[in-house]
Amino acid sequence: MKKSFKIKIHPLLLPLLLFYLFQGNMMLFLGMLFFVTLHEIGHCITAYCFGAKIKQIWFTPIGERAVIKGLEKLSFLKRQIVFFSGPFVSIIMAIVCLFFHNMELAAFNMMLAIFNMMPFLPLDGGNAMLHIAGRKYGILKTASVMVKVGKGFGYFLMIIGTLQVILYPFNISILLIGCYIVYCNQREYLQITYQTYQALLSDSATIKQVQQVYTKKDVKLGELVAAMHFDKYFFYCCMINGKIEWKSQKEIMQLLLKKGVEGGVWQ
Numbered sequence: 001m002k003k004s005f006k007i008k009i010h011p012l013l014l015p016l017l018l019f020y021l022f023q024g025n026m027m028l029f030l031g032m033l034f035f036v037t038l039h040e041i042g043h044c045i046t047a048y049c050f051g052a053k054i055k056q057i058w059f060t061p062i063g064e065r066a067v068i069k070g071l072e073k074l075s076f077l078k079r080q081i082v083f084f085s086g087p088f089v090s091i092i093m094a095i096v097c098l099f100f101h102n103m104e105l106a107a108f109n110m111m112l113a114i115f116n117m118m119p120f121l122p123l124d125g126g127n128a129m130l131h132i133a134g135r136k137y138g139i140l141k142t143a144s145v146m147v148k149v150g151k152g153f154g155y156f157l158m159i160i161g162t163l164q165v166i167l168y169p170f171n172i173s174i175l176l177i178g179c180y181i182v183y184c185n186q187r188e189y190l191q192i193t194y195q196t197y198q199a200l201l202s203d204s205a206t207i208k209q210v211q212q213v214y215t216k217k218d219v220k221l222g223e224l225v226a227a228m229h230f231d232k233y234f235f236y237c238c239m240i241n242g243k244i245e246w247k248s249q250k251e252i253m254q255l256l257l258k259k260g261v262e263g264g265v266w267q
Contacts, residue, residue: 006055006056006057007056007057007059008056008057008058008059009058009059010058010059010060012060012176013059013060016029016176017029019172028104031105031108032108035090035093035105035108035109035112036064036112037064038089038090038093039064039086039087039089039090039093039112039113039116040057040064040065040066040086041089042085042086042088042089042090043066043068043082043083043085043086043124044057044066044068045085046081046082046085047066047068047071047074047082050074050078050081050082051070051073051074052068052069052070052071052073052074052082053068053069053070054066054067054068054069055067055068055069060180065122068082072195072196072198072199072230073199073202073230075231076131076135076230076231079131080128080131080132083124083125083127083128083131084117084124084128086116086124087112087113087114087116087117087124088113090109090110090112090113090116091109091110091113093105093109094106094107094109094110094113097109118153120146120149120150120153120154120181121143121146121147121150121184121185121188122150122181122184122185122188123181126146126150129146130142130143130146130192131229131230133146134229134230135229135231137227138225138226138227138228138229139192139196139228139229139230140192140193140196140225140226140228141226141227143188143189143192143193144189144226147185147188147189150181150184150185150188151181151182151185151186153181154178154179154180154181154182154183154185155178155182156178157174157175157177157178157181158175158178158179158182159178160174160178161173161174161175161176161177161178162175196225196228197225197253197256199230200225200228200249200250200253201250201253201254208231208232208233209231209232209233210232210233210234210235211232211233211234211235212234212235212236212237213234213235213236213237214236214237214238215236215237215238215265215266216238217238217240217266217267218264219238219264219265219266220261220262220263220264220265221252221255221256221259221260221261221262221263221264221265222256222260222261222262224236224252224265225252225253225256225261228249233248233249234248234249234252235247235248235249236248236252236265238265238266240266245266247265252265
């Protein structure tokens with residue numbers, strides 16, 4: 001039987017498990033892992049109901065991360081619902097824990113929801129912001145800025161986490177989260193670029209608005225692709241020798257694969 005998705009475990013998860021076992025907090029760790037799993041299931045169920053597929057579940061030191069295939073084919077509103085469905089589940093779980101008078105787990109779920117809604121990649125809020133700003137500035141152009149900001153946020157958490165370890169020995173939670181965010185942003189732009197290229201090259205059956213863009217003769221392919229996003233289909237035109245020439249989004253992407261980002265569009 002063919003598996004519908006893969007499960008991947010981060011190598012740092014085992015040392016973290018042993019750390020909580022050494023401290024005698026194994027039940028607390030398993031409880032937090034359970035609620036983080038529910039958070040991620042919220043994303044997966046919502047995406048699946050909208051027609052996307054779950055490609056991979058990645059267990060990391062700060063929880064799980066789902067890799068969803070076909071997300072870019074969904075409408076803007078549906079993508080935003082997928083991004084915020086995880087924090088929504090965490091808020092519901094916080095209310096349930098309050099009902100059962102478990103303040104510790106209620107606080108954890110609320111902090112999980114708030115932290116994930118922060119506008120930094122690879123958090124849920126960061127992905128939502130990528131697609132919001134990407135509609136105006138382009139997915140790749142927005143991603144290039146957000147990855148740098150995300151790294152800066154990760155390094156900031158690492159500094160705070162180091163102070164935390166000094167003041168409260170054996171408490172490595174913030175330091176670990178900072179390291180993870182920096183690690184993810186090291187390759188986040190490449191992953192976003194790969195997913196964007198795939199989406200822009202695909203023959204999607206989704207009905208989209210068409211946007212016509214007038215360009216200069218010397219415009220580079222990379223400039224046009226960096227400003228593309230998933231919610232419109234682009235046609236580009238330029239006056240060449242007294243005539244208007246046109247190229248579609250797919251033609252631009254095919255030229256990009258042949259010439260590279262520095263290649264000319266109209267030469």
